[in-house]
Amino acid sequence: MPPKAPTLCAICKTNRALILRPKDHSKLCKPCFITVFETEIHHTITSNSLFHRGEKIAIGASGGKDSTVLASVLKTLNERYDYGLELVLLSIDEGIKGYRDDSLETVKRNAKQYDMPLTILGYEELYGWTMDQVVEQVGKKGNCTYCGVFRRQALDRGAARLGVRHVVTGHNADDVAETVLMNLLRGDLPRLSRSTSIVTSTPAAASGDLKSHTNIKRSKPLKYAYEKEIVLYAHHKNLDYFSTECIYSPEAFRGSARALIKNLERVRPSAILDVVRSGEDMAKLVPGNDDDRSCGGACSSNVPAAEEEEGGCGSANGRTAGGEMAHMERHLAQNEAAAENELEVEITIPKPKKAGNKKPKANGMAPQKPNKQQVLGQCKICGYISSQEVCKACVLLEGLNKSQPKNRIEVVYDEKENQVLDGATNGMAKAALGPG
Amino acid sequence: MAVKDNNDIADQPCRRCKNNPSVLVVRTEPLCRECFVRYVNTKIIKRMESFRVRHAAPGQQRKILLPLSFGVSSLVLLHVLDFQLKTQSEKSGRTGFSLCVVYIDASTVDSSAPDAAMLQHVQERYPHDYATVPLQTLFELLPLDDPLLISLCAPDLPSTATSSDRISSLLSSLTSSTARADVLPMLRTRLLVEEAKQRGCEGILWGDSTTKLAEKTLSETAKGRGYSLPWHIADGESPLGIPFHYPNRDVLKKELVAYIDLADPPLSSLVHGPSAASTTTSMSSKTTTIDELMKNYFESVEENFPSIVANVVRTAGKLQVKETRRTAAQCNLCNMPVTDGRFGIHGWGGDQEDGLQSAGPSSGLCYGCSRTIPNGLR
Known part of the structure; x- marks a missing residue:
């Protein structure tokens, strides 16, 4: 801080302001920033009724800033507001030497610091392959697909093992905004609509035989929290986290969207939140989605199904497959060429369905069936x-x-x-x- | 620009006529000048299907308004439609439509606006109806009870204030360049709609390329107007009560830029401002706007991934407004229909200030416009 006339904190008006809040550029002192950050997460949790008393919650912990802050804040809030939650840590060991083995050490320390039991589940144990072995086999390009797909199941399986029905992840506002732009860029509306939802679940399979790893609820309490504020919070609370990015990070749609989000934030700090808002609004316009989701998908009766391959990399630094854009470009160009030569009818624009128009609206809480086109069943090999x-x-x-x-x-x-x-x-x- | 950017392919003869040397590569196809011009013409004219001669009742001329900005896109559109009209008259002795070309002169608020005298040259080359309308005319044309007009009557302005005073006062009240870049085109659109109605035009022909529509998709998303996306890029009825058409929607910006030089005779002398190569603005600059950011972004994506650009537009085009929601109240500034009374920036999950009602519903501004004008219209 330059030795000018000290600016006072905009909230307490007593202490010197030392923090320029990334989200709205307000000037705050350290204690007020910590409080306002925690209060906002509390607000997100309560206004979306994310938890109920006595619920056992597994925090998907990677040792990175997001999940470390999530664990710390949830512990604080659980005590402060007496949520009555049982919090445990669940870590997935992808088997990436020099990255995950180190970050898992962080998680182990966190478990002690926060006094939460920790379970570590490895890809090797679950799938017979570590990510290092996958990369050795498939190369660096496209390996994130494997990692993302494996991780989603791994968390569900881990939760089931612990007897937990609800997993919280550290996805922040930047991640959600990035996913909105990314899915626009790659033309994936169903995923766009799911990714903006604060709660998703792996629904129970259609068949009566319910495997224990189905019907696990997922939520993102940090959905509206800026990444920069998460870093600030971790810094000012002296949290112990691991900050190295995954070593397998090729650029692609996600990288491209991420760069855009960062630039947008620079031009207009509210832009990250604005993209999230746009994403929530657009989700209601996706054909097949009933539009009565004024709650932003948060109502318990309104939980979109999480798809098996949703999520990509759980860490904020995740990138999807390299060369993905080039691959998609070739694919789209071929479609265009075919359409041009009238070899096929244009099927890329399916005739919009006028679905659910006459449905009576029960004060905006009508239960919905997202993504009607897809019928969810069970994998005939593993039952997922x-x-x-x-x-x-x-x-x-x-x-x-x-x-x-x-x-x-x-x-x-x-x-x-x-x-x-x-x-x-x-x-x-x-x-x-x-x-x- | 796109001219001869891929040597391996470009050294081949034109892939369409198999005869002339190619001059540029269009989506992996090397094309000669003639075939390229025909390619662009066809893509644009195909979009004018509903304005063919056979759809026009004899003796009743269908008028459409074409906004001219002296930019690449609107000039190419004018050039191609002029060509289409000539072809129609040669073939059938009449035309399917006539053009009202309108230039909105924003020089009172934008010092970089083109000189109205430029219209002279365009007019000589393409004989149609022309008009220059100063942007501030908007305040004279709007009905007196228009919410925009009412809210724009700044209390600190004397009642004798001219419409130029009013528009300057509005724009100078905007605190960021993003906000100004956001509002100016909205006022321009609004004025063009009023002009079209006054002149008895049945629609407006916008010059937006595929690239521009993709830019709009992402920049409206970034500005918090995702709710209104279906209205921004779709052909057909608009919330402003007059149909919008985007005949350039299947042509990339770089193709329109190339067309400027390859048309015969070239259109370059008619273009205002930085025509060809993108004006790469510094990303860190404080004056960068969200619109510019998206413009730069898609100009780079367009280079190597043209189909991805087109796919963004196609994807956004799949979003649909429910029939029952079409009658929703409109935002006072951008005129987009806001459903469920979700005006203002408060009262949603991302708003952490419970029960705070500042520029809420009373302002009549949608979420995105509330970001642009945080204190509401005065």
Whole structure:
């Protein structure tokens, strides 16, 4: 701070303002910033009725700033406002040396600091593959797809193991805004509409046989919190977090959207929140979504289904597959060329359905069936919720296991096959063990 | 620009006529000058399907308003439609429509506005109806009870204040360049709509390219107007009570830029301001606007991923406003229909100030306009 006339905190009007609040550029003192940040998360939690008394909540903890702040704030709020929650930490070990092994050490310290039990579940244990091994196999391009798909299931399976029905993740406003722009860029409206929702769930499968890992609720209490404020909060509370980005981070749609969000924030600080608002409003305009979601998708009767491959990288630094834009460009260009030559009718613009027009509206709380086009069932291999016959994780695993070069099977690989078998006993990857 | 940017392909002869040397590569296809001009003409004229001669009742001329800004897009549109009209008259002795070309002169508030004298040259080359309308005329044309007009009567302005005073006062009250860049086109659109109605035009032909529509999609999203996206890019009835058409919607901005030089004779002398190469503004500059940010972004995406640009527009076009919601109250500034009375920036999940009612419903401004004019219209 330059030694000018000291500016006083805009809230308490007593202390010297030391923090320029990223969200609205108001000048605050440290205690007031901490309080206002926590109060806003509390507001998000209560106004969306995210939790109920006695609920056991697993915090998806990566050791990064977002989940560390989430754990810290939830602990604080749980005590301050007597939510009556049982908080536990759930970490997924993707098996990335030099990144995850270090960040897991952070999570272990957090568990002690916050006095929360910690469970670590590894990709290796679940799928028979660590991310390092996946990358060795598929290369750096596209590996984030594997990681994202595996992580979503991993969190659900981990939660089920702990007997937890609700997992909270550290997704912040920047992540949500980034996802809105990213899905506009890649033309994915269903996902755009799901990603803006504060609560999603892996719905119970249509069949009566409910596997324990279905129907796990997901929510994002930091949905409206700016990344910069999360960093500030972590800094001023001296939180112990791990700040290295994932080492496998190729640029693509997400990277592109992320850069845009950062630039937008520079031009107009409210822009991140404004994109989130736009995303919520646009979700109501997606064909097939009933438009009575004035609650922004937060009402319990209004929970959009999370799709198996939703989410991409859980960390804010995640990027989706490299070369993705080029790949999509080629695909779209081929469609255009075909349409131009009148080889096919334009199917890219399906005739809009006038769905749900005459439905009576029960004061804006009508239960809705998002994404009617998709029928969710169960993966025939692992039983995980899936809109396809075989879930995305099993498809990816099958590919991985097939393309594993035979001539290189050595002791190490024998070991891995055993692990695959372990995975199979978990209900995973049985078919993936087929010849090849 | 796009001219000969890919040497490997560009050294080949034109892929369409297989005869002439190619002069540029259009979406991986090397094309000669003639074939490129025909490509652009066809894409634009295809969009004018409903204005063919056979759809026009004899003796009753259908008039459409074409806003001219002297930018690349509106000039190419004028050039191509002029060509279409000539072709129509040659073939059938009559035309399917006639053009009212209107230039909105914003020089009272925008020092970089083109000189109205430029219209002379355009007029000589393309004989149609022309008019120059000063932007401040908006305040004379609007009905007296128009909410915009009422709210724009700044209390500190004397009743003798001219419409120029009013518009200057409005724009100078905006605190950021993003806000000014946001409001100016809205006023311009509003005025063009009034002009079109007065002149008995049945619609407005906007010059927006694919790229521009993609820019609008993301920048309206960024400005908090995601709710109104279906209205910003769709052909057909607009919330302003007159149909909007976007005949350039299938042409990329870089293609329109290339057309300026490749048309015969070139249109470059008619273009105002920085025509060709993008004006890459510094991202860190305080004067950068959200609109410019998106413009720069899509100009870069367009270079290598033209289909992704088009896909953004197609995707946004799939968003639909429910029939029952079309009659919703409109925002006083941008005129977009706001559903469920969701005016102002308060009262949603992202608003952490419970029960705070400042520039709320009473301002009559939508979420996005409330960001642009935080204290509400005066």
